[in-house]
Amino acid sequence: MSATVTPLRVNEMPESHESAIAETKPVVQTAAAITPEAAPAPNRIREFSGAVLRAILPPALGLFLFIGLWALIAQDGRIPGPASTWSSAVELFADPFYDNGPNDMGIGWNILNSLQRVGIGFGMAALVGIPLGFIVGRFKFFADMTAPIISLLRPVSPLAWLPIGLLVFKSADPASIWVIFISSIWPMILNTAAGVRQVPQDYLNVARVLALPEIKIVTKILFPAVLPHILTGVRLAIGVAWLVIVAAEMLTGGVGIGFWVWDEWNNLNVEHIIIAIFVVGIVGLILEQALVLLAKRFSYGETH
Numbered sequence: 001m002s003a004t005v006t007p008l009r010v011n012e013m014p015e016s017h018e019s020a021i022a023e024t025k026p027v028v029q030t031a032a033a034i035t036p037e038a039a040p041a042p043n044r045i046r047e048f049s050g051a052v053l054r055a056i057l058p059p060a061l062g063l064f065l066f067i068g069l070w071a072l073i074a075q076d077g078r079i080p081g082p083a084s085t086w087s088s089a090v091e092l093f094a095d096p097f098y099d100n101g102p103n104d105m106g107i108g109w110n111i112l113n114s115l116q117r118v119g120i121g122f123g124m125a126a127l128v129g130i131p132l133g134f135i136v137g138r139f140k141f142f143a144d145m146t147a148p149i150i151s152l153l154r155p156v157s158p159l160a161w162l163p164i165g166l167l168v169f170k171s172a173d174p175a176s177i178w179v180i181f182i183s184s185i186w187p188m189i190l191n192t193a194a195g196v197r198q199v200p201q202d203y204l205n206v207a208r209v210l211a212l213p214e215i216k217i218v219t220k221i222l223f224p225a226v227l228p229h230i231l232t233g234v235r236l237a238i239g240v241a242w243l244v245i246v247a248a249e250m251l252t253g254g255v256g257i258g259f260w261v262w263d264e265w266n267n268l269n270v271e272h273i274i275i276a277i278f279v280v281g282i283v284g285l286i287l288e289q290a291l292v293l294l295a296k297r298f299s300y301g302e303t304h
Contacts, residue, residue, distance in 0.1 A: 014171045080271045088271035102255060103263075107276070110260040111283065114245050117173065117256065121180025122241045127187040129237075130230060133192025134218060135228075143193065150189065158183035158244040162251060172252035184237035191236070195229025196222055231295040236289060242284045 022242030066083050074081035080088075161182045165175030199222060207217045249258025257276060264272040270284045 003209055028265045074087065080274060085271050085274050089275050092272065092275060103238075107260060107279065110255055110257045111279065113254075114249065114256040115283070117176050117249075118180055118238075118241045118245050121177040121245075122184050122238060124177070125136065125181045125185040125237060125241075126188060128181075129188030129233075130192050133189040133230075133233070134196055134222065134226075135191060137193035137196025138218075138222070150186065153182075154186045154190075158240070159247055159251070162248060166252075172254050176245065176248045176252055176254075176256075179244055180241045181245045184241040187236035187240065188230070188233040191233030192226060195226035198229075199225045228295060231291065235291040235295065238287050238291060239284065242280070242287060246280055 059155055071081050071083075073079065092107060096106045098106040099109065132146075136146055158179050162175060162179050165178035166172070169178065170177050203221050203225070204217070212220070245256070246258040246261070249256035250262045253259050253262075257280060259274055261276045264270075264276065
């Protein structure tokens with residue numbers, strides 16, 4: 001007795017098998033859709049780690065080489081090495097604000113006094129230099145009139161103005177502030193004037209058509225356009241001011257980081273002199289970077 005086998009066509013597949021295959025298809029598609037999204041996660045982690053490493057490794061390597069070169073030079077005993085300087089720094093900053101009289105104060109008070117002088121002189125220079133820069137850049141007659149004066153006085157060394165300040169003010173503090181003022185005013189004038197000259201002429205033509213008064217032109221058109229240039233001048237000026245105050249205080253005395261450095265030299269405390277060098281550099285870097293961040297915040301008027 002033979003049995004007859006009927007071939008099963010594809011279109012005659014039982015419904016149970018068709019439903020089972022239909023149910024498995026979405027699962028495969030879902031897995032295929034999830035896999036490409038999950039795969040790049042390790043790549044992103046590697047890219048982030050590589051970026052952090054590239055950002056940290058060069059400065060760390062530079063500092064390591066600098067300290068190694070310093071330790072190598074210090075082996076002859078003429079200057080203190082990194083280890084002894086670090087020990088002195090730990091002891092020095094354990095109490096940076098002690099006060100045993102005007103000639104014996106902690107390094108913290110000396111830094112604050114120097115920053116106070118810089119702030120006063122720098123602020124006065126900004127109040128005078130920025131408006132003067134607007135006038136120089138706005139009016140050609142005034143620019144031609146002040147050009148020889150600026151060209152003559154700007155290259156003068158800041159410390160050359162110190163005897164004039166002592167003669168006029170009869171005191172060390174105002175003389176130091178005067179030196180800060182006269183040395184930091186030039187970058188503000190020149191950068192502000194350069195920014196005013198670069199304002200598109202179309203802006204000023206529109207202001208003439210609208211018959212805007214000069215105060216409106218300055219506040220609504222010139223100031224927003226010139227602000228990045230002003231901040232560049234301010235950043236350059238604060239660097240000059242902080243550079244000059246140290247030298248000025250060495251000559252005038254009193255309480256300040258410059259006087260503190262000179263006093264430590266008289267005491268032959270070279271470790272403290274090296275510490276002061278690093279302190280001056282760190283404070284100057286903080287001031288400059290703060291102004292750089294401020295400049296980026298107000299760089300909306302520039303096109304990149």
